Amino acid sequence: MALQPQQLLSNFAYRFNELPASRKMGLAVVLAASIAVVVGLFLWSTAPDYRVLFSNLSEKDAGSVTATLQQLNVPHKTGAGGTILVPSDQVYDLRFKLAAQGLPKGGGVGFEMMDSPKLGMTQFQEQLAFQRGLEGELARTIMSLSPVESARVHLAIPKPSVFIRDKQTPSASVLVNMHPGRALDPGQVQSIVHLVSSSVPELSPNSVTVVDQSGNLFTAKSDGQALRGLNSSQLEYIRQIESYYAGRIESIVAPIVGNSNVKAEVRADLDFTEAQSTSETYKPNPSPDTQAIRSQQSVEDSSGAAGAAAQGVPGALSNQPPGPAAAPFNAPPGANAGPNAAANAGQGAAGGGSSRRESTVNFEVDKTTRHTKEPMGRIKRLSVAVVVNYKAAVPDEQGNPGKPTPLNADELTQINNLVKESMGFSEQRGDTVNVVNAAFTETKTEIDIPLWKDPDNVSMAKSLLKNLIVFGLAFYLVFGVLRPLLRDLVKPVENASRAGGPASATQAELATAPRSSPDGAYTDALGKVKEFTKSNPKVTADIVKEWMNKE
Numbered sequence: 001m002a003l004q005p006q007q008l009l010s011n012f013a014y015r016f017n018e019l020p021a022s023r024k025m026g027l028a029v030v031l032a033a034s035i036a037v038v039v040g041l042f043l044w045s046t047a048p049d050y051r052v053l054f055s056n057l058s059e060k061d062a063g064s065v066t067a068t069l070q071q072l073n074v075p076h077k078t079g080a081g082g083t084i085l086v087p088s089d090q091v092y093d094l095r096f097k098l099a100a101q102g103l104p105k106g107g108g109v110g111f112e113m114m115d116s117p118k119l120g121m122t123q124f125q126e127q128l129a130f131q132r133g134l135e136g137e138l139a140r141t142i143m144s145l146s147p148v149e150s151a152r153v154h155l156a157i158p159k160p161s162v163f164i165r166d167k168q169t170p171s172a173s174v175l176v177n178m179h180p181g182r183a184l185d186p187g188q189v190q191s192i193v194h195l196v197s198s199s200v201p202e203l204s205p206n207s208v209t210v211v212d213q214s215g216n217l218f219t220a221k222s223d224g225q226a227l228r229g230l231n232s233s234q235l236e237y238i239r240q241i242e243s244y245y246a247g248r249i250e251s252i253v254a255p256i257v258g259n260s261n262v263k264a265e266v267r268a269d270l271d272f273t274e275a276q277s278t279s280e281t282y283k284p285n286p287s288p289d290t291q292a293i294r295s296q297q298s299v300e301d302s303s304g305a306a307g308a309a310a311q312g313v314p315g316a317l318s319n320q321p322p323g324p325a326a327a328p329f330n331a332p333p334g335a336n337a338g339p340n341a342a343a344n345a346g347q348g349a350a351g352g353g354s355s356r357r358e359s360t361v362n363f364e365v366d367k368t369t370r371h372t373k374e375p376m377g378r379i380k381r382l383s384v385a386v387v388v389n390y391k392a393a394v395p396d397e398q399g400n401p402g403k404p405t406p407l408n409a410d411e412l413t414q415i416n417n418l419v420k421e422s423m424g425f426s427e428q429r430g431d432t433v434n435v436v437n438a439a440f441t442e443t444k445t446e447i448d449i450p451l452w453k454d455p456d457n458v459s460m461a462k463s464l465l466k467n468l469i470v471f472g473l474a475f476y477l478v479f480g481v482l483r484p485l486l487r488d489l490v491k492p493v494e495n496a497s498r499a500g501g502p503a504s505a506t507q508a509e510l511a512t513a514p515r516s517s518p519d520g521a522y523t524d525a526l527g528k529v530k531e532f533t534k535s536n537p538k539v540t541a542d543i544v545k546e547w548m549n550k551e
Contacts, residue, residue, distance in 0.1 A: 034477045041470040048087035050077055053094060054104055057082035061104035068098060131155055138199060142174065142192055147182035151175065155200060171207040172196045178212055186236050189218040234272055237377060242266045245423050249386060252422045253415055261389035261440070266423070269381040275374040283366040292364040302355035382431045386419055388412075389440040407437045 053076070054065060062082050069076045069086070074094065077085040086094055098104070121129075135153045142151040152175045158168035174192060176184065184192075189210055197205040210218040242265075249264040285291070390404035407415075416435045425431050533540045 030481060034481055037477060038474050041473055044466075044470070048075070048089070050085040051088040051091050053084045053086045053091055055083045057084065057104055065098060065103055068101065068103060069094070072097070131157060134199065138174075138196055141195065142176065145184075145188060145192075147178055147184055147188070148176050149179045150177040153196065157200065169207060170200055170203045172200065172203060172209070174208065174210045176210065176212050184210075184212070184218060186233070190233060193219060234270075234377075238268055238270055241268045241270065241379070245382065245384070248422045249384065249419050252418050253386070253388065256415065257388050258392075262386065264384065264386045264419075266385075267383040268379060269383075271374075271378045271380045272376050273374070274376050277372045279370045279372075281368045281370075283368075285363075286366065293361060294364045295362040297358075297360040299356070299358035301357070379429070381429055382423055382425075384419060384423055384431070384433045386415070386433070386435045387440075388415060388435065388437050390437065404439050406439075412437060 054061075057065065059082070062078070062084065065084055066076065066078065069084075072094075074086060074090060079085060117126075135155055138153040139151045142148055142153070154173045154175075155170065156172070157170045161167055174196060176192075178184070192210055193205050193208045196208050197203045208219065212218070245266040245268070246264045249266070250262055253262045253264075388407065390406050393402040393404050395401055412435060416433060419425075419433055419435060423431070423433070425433060
């Protein structure tokens with residue numbers, strides 16, 4: 001029959017009182033330690049998982065962020081190197097709240113350090129303070145880019161010299177710390193380079209170096225074309241042109257052979273030289289009727305003696321009017337002019353005048369002036385290589401799998417023509433096209449993330465391992481340590497005769513003593529019972545209760 005809770009407590013109290021003092025102390029220590037371990041494991045399992053809120057903070061920013069977290073009653077921890085840890089489920093929310101308050105402000109100082117100049121500063125200290133302020137302002141501007149978490153700028157500004165041969169140009173180095181999973185594209189790198197070079201006098205963009213926290217150099221020239229003077233933007237433009245034409249070719253051929261059955265590669269040779277030319281051409285003179293008049297000048301001057309005043313020596317002959325004019329007569333050669341020829345000639349000479357007529361006409365010159373400016377990045381030549389897969393295998397009538405078959409000549413010709421049309425093929429430019437029909441090698445490459453690298457699996461494994469550790473230790477403490485101790489302490493009193501105690505032996509004798517024993521034995525047992533009852537009234541009462549329950 002199961003023992004009642006009161007009986008269990010009574011047995012436990014009896015057993016505990018019967019133990020020596022050393023065992024009582026040990027049992028109390030084990031019980032307290034077990035309870036402490038179980039409570040500690042429970043608190044550890046329910047404790048929040050802390051993650052990094054900010055790292056590499058300056059002392060000023062770390063103090064401001066910590067004060068704000070205390071005002072928000074957010075549990076947090078601080079680590080070395082300006083690291084602040086908060087519960088993982090509040091990381092992004094706290095970042096938004098702190099960003100709204102302008103935290104963190106960044107470790108660099110800007111031009112505000114020039115607001116309070118110190119008395120007695122030397123020229124070198126002033127120049128150094130200005131350089132530090134300029135570096136801080138540039139770092140703040142670079143940090144405004146979304147992929148950049150923090151930035152540092154180092155400027156190497158040489159001292160000015162009056163000698164040209166000793167003149168040195170400044171240089172700059174930029175270290176950017178990226179957000180996790182973010183990167184700078186080439187356009188953003190060029191913007192950083194030009195931002196720094198434009199902020200420092202006489203600083204060339206080629207003298208600016210940009211490096212990330214992993215040591216990756218963004219401003220290095222990457223391939224052999226860079227040795228020919230091509231910068232990163234020109235190289236990126238070449239890649240864009242090649243990708244553009246390759247995409248056009250694949251998009252026009254894919255509907256015929258399938259999306260995964262065509263591959264195209266384009267090699268573009270571009271000319272980035274900037275050329276300008278001016279030419280003048282003159283055509284032969286056209287006829288006057290069709291030629292445009294540029295300017296015209298006409299001068300006409302005539303004078304005659306018929307209407308003029310009398311001239312000569314005053315007298316009767318000079319004051320007489322002239323005789324009637326006679327038409328000029330030009331005799332043919334060898335003919336006799338007649339008697340009046342001399343008289344007519346004399347009269348014409350006497351009565352004739354002067355006449356002058358000039359005319360100047362300037363015609364326009366047919367001239368053509370042509371100014372030509374060649375654009376940069378002209379395509380000099382395109383080389384295209386296209387690979388087309390065989391036709392898919394078709395099962396025969398019996399259901400046997402067939403073999404892939406190549407394209408025929410007409411189909412290859414059609415694909416070749418489509419490729420030329422899509423790329424803008426030009427023989428004068430020297431373009432080449434090569435279309436090859438070959439069987440593709442089927443390779444199934446499945447990129448599986450290992451289980452131990454999957455973030456979800458890692459998080460679940462950590463949580464499961466934590467719970468298993470807590471459950472295992474609690475199970476061992478309860479069933480391996482506490483349960484055996486409590487089981488021995490709550491045993492029924494009559495079953496504890498093997499313990500060897502005097503009270504236990506007396507109880508066992510009382511429980512097993514026969515009711516109808518001889519007089520001597522009965523008298524001895526009765527005396528022992530009386531003595532035990534007087535010395536242990538509580539135990540006696542428990543024994544009587546147990547007998548009553550059994551009956």
